[in-house]
Amino acid sequence: MKRKKKTQTSKKRHLVAHYQPKSTITEQYRTIRSNIVFSSVDKQLKTIMVTSSGPGEGKSTTVANLGIVMAQQGKHVLIIDADMRKPTAHYTFALENRKGLTTILTKEHSLEESIQSTDIENLSVLTSGPIPPNPAELLSSVAMETFMKYALTLFDIVIFDTPPVLAVTDAQILANKCDGTVLVVRSDFTGIDVINKAKELLIKAQANIVGSVLNGKKMSKESYHYGSYYAEN
Amino acid sequence: MKDNVKRTIDFKEAFNIIKNRIWLIITITLLVTACSAIVTYVFMTPKYTTSTQIIVNQKSAQEQLYNTNAVQTNLQLVNTYTTIVNSRPVLNQVIKTMNLKMSVDTLRSKLNVTSEQNSQVFTIYVTDTSPDRAVQIANSVADAAKSQTKKIMQVDNVNTLSKAYLSDIKGPSSPNPKFNILVGFVIGLVISFGFVIFLKYFNNTVSNEEELERATGITVLGAITEINAQDIIRTPKKGAATDKEKRRNRIEA
Numbered sequence: 296m297k298r299k300k301k302t303q304t305s306k307k308r309h310l311v312a313h314y315q316p317k318s319t320i321t322e323q324y325r326t327i328r329s330n331i332v333f334s335s336v337d338k339q340l341k342t343i344m345v346t347s348s349g350p351g352e353g354k355s356t357t358v359a360n361l362g363i364v365m366a367q368q369g370k371h372v373l374i375i376d377a378d379m380r381k382p383t384a385h386y387t388f389a390l391e392n393r394k395g396l397t398t399i400l401t402k403e404h405s406l407e408e409s410i411q412s413t414d415i416e417n418l419s420v421l422t423s424g425p426i427p428p429n430p431a432e433l434l435s436s437v438a439m440e441t442f443m444k445y446a447l448t449l450f451d452i453v454i455f456d457t458p459p460v461l462a463v464t465d466a467q468i469l470a471n472k473c474d475g476t477v478l479v480v481r482s483d484f485t486g487i488d489v490i491n492k493a494k495e496l497l498i499k500a501q502a503n504i505v506g507s508v509l510n511g512k513k514m515s516k517e518s519y520h521y522g523s524y525y526a527e528n
Numbered sequence: 529m530k531d532n533v534k535r536t537i538d539f540k541e542a543f544n545i546i547k548n549r550i551w552l553i554i555t556i557t558l559l560v561t562a563c564s565a566i567v568t569y570v571f572m573t574p575k576y577t578t579s580t581q582i583i584v585n586q587k588s589a590q591e592q593l594y595n596t597n598a599v600q601t602n603l604q605l606v607n608t609y610t611t612i613v614n615s616r617p618v619l620n621q622v623i624k625t626m627n628l629k630m631s632v633d634t635l636r637s638k639l640n641v642t643s644e645q646n647s648q649v650f651t652i653y654v655t656d657t658s659p660d661r662a663v664q665i666a667n668s669v670a671d672a673a674k675s676q677t678k679k680i681m682q683v684d685n686v687n688t689l690s691k692a693y694l695s696d697i698k699g700p701s702s703p704n705p706k707f708n709i710l711v712g713f714v715i716g717l718v719i720s721f722g723f724v725i726f727l728k729y730f731n732n733t734v735s736n737e738e739e740l741e742r743a744t745g746i747t748v749l750g751a752i753t754e755i756n757a758q759d760i761i762r763t764p765k766k767g768a769a770t771d772k773e774k775r776r777n778r779i780e781a
Contacts, residue, residue, distance in 0.1 A: 320752060327750035334747065357752070477749065480740055486732040487743040494744055506749035509740050514753040 309356050309387050312363035313415050324360045327508055328368075334505050335475065341447055343505070344377075344455040344473040346466040348493035352481040353510035355383045358456040365452055366417035373410065373450040375421045377469055378458045379430035382423035388413050395424025399442055400433045406445060419450070430458075434468045443472065460493040470502030478507045541742075548735075549724045556723065557716035564712025565705070572708075574700030576659035580666040581689040582673065584609055584648045609686060610641045610650050613673045617680070621672040626664060638662075639669065649689055659697045666692035 307314045312321045331340065345358045355378075362374040375396060376384035385392040394409040399421075410421045427433055446453050455473060460466040470476045476497055480490055497504055537545075546553065584606050612618060619632045628635065643650035652669055656662035674686045734740040737748040 323750055323752050327752075330749040334749075353752070478746060480734065482751075483733045483735050485734075487734065488732060490734075490740075490744050494746060504746055506747040507740060507744065508749055509734070509737055509751040512736060512751040512753050 306387065306389055310359055310363060310415075312360040312367070316367070321360070321364065324357075324364045328361060328364050331475070331477070331505055338474065340474040340505065341451070342443065342453045342455070342473040343475045343477060344457055344466070344469050344502075345477045345479060345508075346457045346470070346493075346497075347459050347479040347481070348461055348485050348489045349459045350381075350462065352459075352479050352485060354378075354459075354479050355387060355456050357477075357479050357508055357510060358454050359384070359387050362418055362452075362454050363415055365454075366415055369417060370451040371417050371419075371449070373419050373421060373446055373453045375446075375453060375455050376423040377434065377455045377465070379423045379427055379433070379465070380458055380463065382426070384420055384456060385422040388420050390420060390422055392422045392424065395422040397424035397427045397433065399424070400436060400438045401427075402438070406442065406449070431464050431468060434465055440472070460496050461489065467496055467500035467502075470497050470500045474503060475505040476502040477505055479510050480507055481510045482512045484511070545724065545728050546721075549727070553717070553720040553724060556720035557713060560716030560719060561709055561712040564708050564715075568703050568705050568708040572703040573657050575655050575657055575702045576662050576697050576699075577653055577655045577701035578659070578662045578666050578692040578694075578697055579651050579653045580670045580692040581649055581651050582609070582670055583687050583689040584650070585685055585687065606643045606648060606650050609673065609677060610643055612677055612680070613641050613650075613652060613669060614639060615676075618669065618672045618676045621676060622665065622668045625672070626668050628665075635665070638665065654692070655701060659694060662697070663692045663694050 311318060312324050315321060331343065343361075345354050345361070347354050355376075358374055362372045366372045374384060376382045377396060379397060382392065382395075384390070385395075388411075390411050390413075394404050396409070398404040399406055399409050406421075409424070410419045412419050433439065443453070455469055457466045457469050460478075478490075478493065478497070494504065614636055616632055619635050622628065623630065623632070623635060638655050640653040640655070641650060642653070652666055652673075654662045654666040654669065656665060670688050670691070674688070677686050678684045734743055737751050740746070741748045
């Protein structure tokens with residue numbers, strides 16, 4: 296009984312945009328969503344990848360909530376947990392992880408078999424699947440290209456949650472394939488030189504860096520007042 | 529690949545760094561100033577200074593005072609006498625007469641003998657924790673100087689111009705609280721600024737969107753504030769109307 300309660304509260308904490316759609320934080324995710332749309336004037340961004348310099352900066356939470364606010368607009372959104380080394384999406388959305396990205400890429404299962412729907416309308420999640428020994432190879436395979444093309448026929452937007460840029464090369468591989476890359480930076484946490492190193496690696500991979508997200512910013516008095524002006528709760 | 533990128537800080541950034549840490553600066557400065565005040569008032573013993581003035585001249589005939597040569601000799605003697613005042617025989621006499629329980633060196637450290645240029649007058653300053661004792665020592669030193677020079681120099685030409693009086697002393701000469709507190713304040717400022725600079729130098733992280741954009745050149749799409757604090761503030765009690773709803777209901781009724 297206790298364990299169920301714990302996953303319930305932690306799920307609620309992570310999926311703020313769904314459980315507290317009128318909160319200030321959800322509005323912040325909506326702002327990011329708008330800014331992503333605004334910054335893609337020439338070409339519409341259909342595949343977006345979210346990464347960070349190092350671990351623990353809030354990529355997965357950002358991916359989840361960004362996906363939710365996009366789905367709330369009526370878009371068909373697919374969140375893919377492309378972090379095949381430390382996947383967390385199945386925890387966030389309380390889903391099974393027996394089938395996922397890895398089983399699709401190894402042709403064990405089809406896309407339709409592997410994606411799972413969520414409580415949130417228009418939002419589907421493709422978990423990572425069982426942890427493979429060769430994530431980078433899988434991501435750079437032809438199967439990945441084929442899969443991505445097919446996914447775009449079924450969904451309006453595909454959001455990838457990836458490993459950190461500096462840890463492994465997975466993020467670089469995906470950045471090369473995605474329309475846009477978003478870099479999550481945790482406030483008071485990541486060193487500036489580390490962020491710039493990650494930026495360098497993404498540029499080398501020819502990523503289209505759409506912008507950055509500052510996560511975990513300490514709330515100032517001003518932002519609280521402005522934020523509560525529109526929020527109703 | 530460069531590890532430490534050298535950055536120059538412009539005035540606006542420096543101002544922001546100080547502004548963000550202003551409370552730390554104020555706290556440290558106040559703390560150091562308060563320490564300074566405490567040390568001054570609690571730990572420092574007040575000392576009092578008094579003085580007596582001695583004139584060197586010759587007791588013989590009046591005319592000799594205006595004799596240039598005599599005046600010159602007297603001026604040179606002033607220097608000699610100031611040395612004599614600090615000498616062991618004089619100080620020992622003072623110690624014996626006043627029954628002081630201190631060494632010659634200690635007594636000497638309480639004295640400050642100065643002579644005005646081109647003047648036959650020299651001043652003996654005495655500093656002590658007791659104003660009473662300071663006055664007594666001053667006058668005793670003057671007397672001892674007089675008697676010892678008589679004995680040593682075989683000439684009686686030292687006279688007291690003005691004695692030391694207790695009423696001369698208006699207050700302690702040290703410590704100077706205003707000065708100490710000011711010094712404390714300045715040192716506090718220096719320490720606090722140094723600390724802030726130290727913190728900034730080693731804390732290489734960003735805490736707001738402007739810093740992030742300036743440091744990386746990447747457009748900032750937005751910021752997410754911390755979730756925990758938000759949750760606590762934003763979760764309303766089930767069924768309870770918010771203030772806005774209550775007001776709306778009242779108006780509509």
